[in-house]
Amino acid sequence: MISANNVTLRIGKKALFEDVNIKFTEGNCYGLIxxxxxxxxxxxxxLSGELDSTNGDIAVTPGQRLSFxxxxxxxxxxxxxxxxxxxxxxxxxxxxxxxxxxxxxxxFSDEDGIRASELEAEFADMDGWEAExxxxxxxxxxxxxxxxxxxxxxxxxxxxxxxxxxxxALFGNPxxxxxxxxxxxxxxxxxxxxxEFLINFNNxxxxxxxxxxxLNKVCxxxxxxxxxxxxxxxxxxxFWYESSQLLIRQMKEANKKKExxxxxxxxxxxxxxxxxxxxxxATSRKRALEKIELDEIRPSSRKYPYIDFRxxxxxxxxxxxxxxxxxxxxxxxxxxxxxxxxxxxDKIAFVGGNEQAKTLFFKILMGEMxxxxxxxxxxxxxxxxxxxxxxxxxxxxxxxxxxxLTQFSEIKDATYVRGFLGRMLFMISTSPL
Numbered sequence: 001m002i003s004a005n006n007v008t009l010r011i012g013k014k015a016l017f018e019d020v021n022i023k024f025t026e027g028n029c030y031g032l033i034x035x036x037x038x039x040x041x042x043x044x045x046x047l048s049g050e051l052d053s054t055n056g057d058i059a060v061t062p063g064q065r066l067s068f069x070x071x072x073x074x075x076x077x078x079x080x081x082x083x084x085x086x087x088x089x090x091x092x093x094x095x096x097x098x099x100x101x102x103x104x105x106x107x108f109s110d111e112d113g114i115r116a117s118e119l120e121a122e123f124a125d126m127d128g129w130e131a132e133x134x135x136x137x138x139x140x141x142x143x144x145x146x147x148x149x150x151x152x153x154x155x156x157x158x159x160x161x162x163x164x165x166x167x168x169a170l171f172g173n174p175x176x177x178x179x180x181x182x183x184x185x186x187x188x189x190x191x192x193x194x195x196e197f198l199i200n201f202n203n204x205x206x207x208x209x210x211x212x213x214x215l216n217k218v219c220x221x222x223x224x225x226x227x228x229x230x231x232x233x234x235x236x237x238x239f240w241y242e243s244s245q246l247l248i249r250q251m252k253e254a255n256k257k258k259e260x261x262x263x264x265x266x267x268x269x270x271x272x273x274x275x276x277x278x279x280x281x282a283t284s285r286k287r288a289l290e291k292i293e294l295d296e297i298r299p300s301s302r303k304y305p306y307i308d309f310r311x312x313x314x315x316x317x318x319x320x321x322x323x324x325x326x327x328x329x330x331x332x333x334x335x336x337x338x339x340x341x342x343x344x345x346d347k348i349a350f351v352g353g354n355e356q357a358k359t360l361f362f363k364i365l366m367g368e369m370x371x372x373x374x375x376x377x378x379x380x381x382x383x384x385x386x387x388x389x390x391x392x393x394x395x396x397x398x399x400x401x402x403x404x405l406t407q408f409s410e411i412k413d414a415t416y417v418r419g420f421l422g423r424m425l426f427m428i429s430t431s432p433l
Contacts, residue, residue: 034225325374
């Protein structure tokens with residue numbers, strides 16, 4: 001179990017958290033939700049001990065081990081993949097390295113023998129002999145092939161490093177597991193595997209994610225951060241939403257009844273306060289009126305972007321025609337004889353483990369690359385927009401955000417562009433991108 005007791009965190013004059021009291025118990029998975037900037041990741045850092053609160057404290061059941069998903073993809077670049085995962089249990093890894101150092105000695109002393117015996121006993125108690133196979137099972141489940149397990153971390157791709165760090169957090173059956181955006185950069189198979197892992201995990205999990213489908217699948221409770229407080233609800237994300245909306249409706253209905261009662265009492269007092277025969281009743285109603293308090297209903301501080309897709313004209317029935325499209329890269333056929341037609345109301349998701357194939361296909365459709373064989377044709381009434389996987393080149397300039405976006409706007413007016421950015425919740429700045 002882990003709990004926050006009267007936790008307050010102030011950044012300058014702003015209180016990100018104010019007297020937060022919450023308890024996370026064994027056997028439950030808690031989804032920590034809130035608007036961007038509400039402090040979800042910050043609260044996980046407070047729970048993990050990486051960040052000190054201004055006031056209050058964090059209490060962990062004595063003897064329990066806490067594991068926190070690391071975000072630094074370069075921290076373990078000089079270590080092998082297997083070692084990186086096993087480091088998730090710091091004490092076990094220390095024992096393994098100390099044992100190796102002792103057994104590597106040429107002048108092995110009696111003291112070394114005694115120390116090695118102590119380490120072996122502790123190693124066995126921690127199921128150390130299963131460490132490498134357990135780490136390999138986690139890696140394989142997340143899609144890291146066996147031939148990469150002894151590779152050095154710096155040789156892995158970014159998405160592969162994310163999976164290794166996730167395996168590190170999961171390793172060794174931690175008592176308390178803190179996961180900050182664990183599904184970022186994971187493919188669908190890895191997400192499905194992680195969902196199943198967490199559903200069957202018997203200890204305490206606290207997870208931050210913007211993926212409501214993931215939260216619905218794994219969470220038993222939802223902790224909502226709003227107005228510097230954390231309110232705990234039983235149930236997953238959908239249940240939280242329904243419960244919070246129901247609570248607001250009930251409070252509004254209760255307030256309406258109270259307002260009707262207030263009006264009734266005020267009318268009686270106004271009518272009979274000067275009447276000697278009714279003065280006692282009027283006084284009694286005054287006391288009753290003073291006791292009625294309306295519930296304070298604070299709407300969520302969340303703000304939602306406004307997204308509106310309006311085509312300039314009605315599109316036809318055939319949106320995209322792809323026929324016998326193929327592409328080979330470095331002698332490997334990445335796309336092979338792809339044919340399909342996209343219709344008026346179709347919405348298509350391209351899925352699969354080959355990231356290169358999906359990216360290449362999109363680049364071909366946007367005219368950035370040519371296919372080796374085959375053709376594609378967009379409907380004459382269509383226009384296209386593209387959100388690339390890697391968009392760093394788009395921002396390699398000194399333009400302000402308004403000037404940058406104006407390049408892509410049909411209306412070259414700064415006020416119009418600022419309005420569009422505002423609807424997407426951008427705080428307009430004159431600083432360069």
